[in-house]
Amino acid sequence: MITYQSVHVDSDSETLTAKLHEFHDAILRDHTHIIRVACALYEEKTDYLKTFIHSTRDGHAITAYQAKLSEVPSLNALAEHQECRVIDNVQLEIKPGTEHSDWLLDQGYVSSFTVPIYHHNRLIGFLFLDSDKSNAFSEQTQRQLLVKCNQIAEVVSCEVATARLLIATASAIRNVAGLRDFETGMHLTRMAEFSKLIAQNMPAKYGLNDEIIEHIYLFAPLHDIGKIGIPDAILLKKGKLTDEERQIMQAHVTKGVTIADQILENFGLLDLKTARIMRNIIACHHEYMDGSGYPKGVKGDEVPVEARIVTVADIFDALTHERPYKKPWSIPDALAELRKMVDLGKLDENCVNALASSMNDARFIVKEYNDS
Ligand SMILES: [Fe+2]
Ligand SMILES: [Fe+2]
Structure with a gap:
């Protein structure tokens, strides 16, 4: 009899979560203070930015969270101008009031680096790298991290594009039929x-x-x-x-x-x-x-x-x-x-x-x- 195996993130080394953990390991070799790497996914149809994958070595992960990108002006601006953002002192620069910023302040992350990611010029989501040290993201560190971020972005985009391709193909078949x-x-x-x-x-x-x-x-x-x-x-x-x-x-x-x-x-x-x-x-x-x-x-x-x-x-x-x-x-x-x-x-x-x-x-x- 054919059995159907559920996909399980802990045991499946090929999931994106597992791949992100590998990237994080590689980042930690040179930047021991970067204790969290996460990727949020953007859905154009609904304008929602959603928590997707993360590798969190310290602190509690935020999961099952989503917000409309248009309602987060700071990230919206990054997406529009294709710019990265460095926050040197999270506790001073982030204002409490949303579930996400309250969570961020609670974790004790001190500095952070945010990178919007694209696939064929369409926004796929954002990468967030957080550190427990202040001023952790010098220009040189940013340059080094961007290489890794581009690799992560490539892997995420490829997977997301694949899922979209499957769905588009299935919908096309359904429409034709x-x-x-x-x-x-x-x-x-x-x-x-x-x-x-x-x-x-x-x-x-x-x-x-x-x-x-x-x-x-x-x-x-x-x-x-x-x-x-x-x-x-x-x-x-x-x-x-x-x-x-x-x-x-x-x-x-x-x-x-x-x-x-x-x-x-x-x-x-x-x-x-x-x-x-x-x-x-x-x-x-x-x-x-x-x-x-x-x-x-x-x-x-x-x-x-x-x-x-x-x-x-x-x-x-x-x-x-x-x-x-x-x-x-x-x-x-x-x-x-x-x-x-x-x-x-x-x-x-x-x-x-x-x-x-x-x-x-x-x-x-x-x-x-x-x-x-
Ligand atoms: Fe059915
Ligand atoms: Fe149904």
Whole structure:
């Protein structure tokens, strides 16, 4: 039987987080006082700058944090002018008042160096290097660090560009195929948002860091890509499906995996760790924890956590929104239904708890991305 292995940052040496740790080691050889290197990712579509990867030797990392770039004037200016910034005395120059600056002041970092990074002239994000010494970033140090920063930027850009390429390819296929039922539009946006919300609130033992969460967020909307291979007569049928039609419909999972593998093979990306997140989501988003799902009937830990998260997000969205065969349910009713499915052994209780613990955000997503 094929098993699906979840991507785990601690054990996967090829994740960006692991690569950043290597870069940090190299930086520490010459600059022992640089105790943190982090990269925040910029999403043009939403204007959000989000925590992404970090290597923190001292202090507590800030994670699951995002802010609109346009609302952070200092960074916005750096991005616009393609300039780096040195802060020689963090405690004097940074004003408290935002979650990020309060955190920065708390850590006791004394000086910092910020570098915007680009890919083909488009802003990808920022690198932050922090030191426990004042005036740690002389011009000579900056020049030396910029070489390393460029290497990190190259690796991050390449990975981000790859994920975007996969998504763009999948969307192009979907558009060409005219997949136009309820799976389009806001459902996909909400799926991404609910999946991120759940992932961010999962217990620490799952090891879901910002890097993995970002990829779950990016790839969640591809879960049903295989539906492009299902005839409209079945895909759009209003009434109940016959047994035979249901079987054809369920084949969207294996068709999706075939499409994903073809894309990955064409681009030579079959070995890419983060692409495994995409594949796992597509392959296992209808599997249940008790083995009663399809297509393989894998169960428990064999169902990758990224798929369990997307499954809960998908069901929650289906329940809370109108579908050709049903009216939208209230959020409490939908949550009660998810709990029922946990009791039956189908859904991961941690995923449902994670969603339940962030109901205000869930309500916001339902309201913000409604279908009308
Ligand atoms: Fe599906
Ligand atoms: Fe869906």
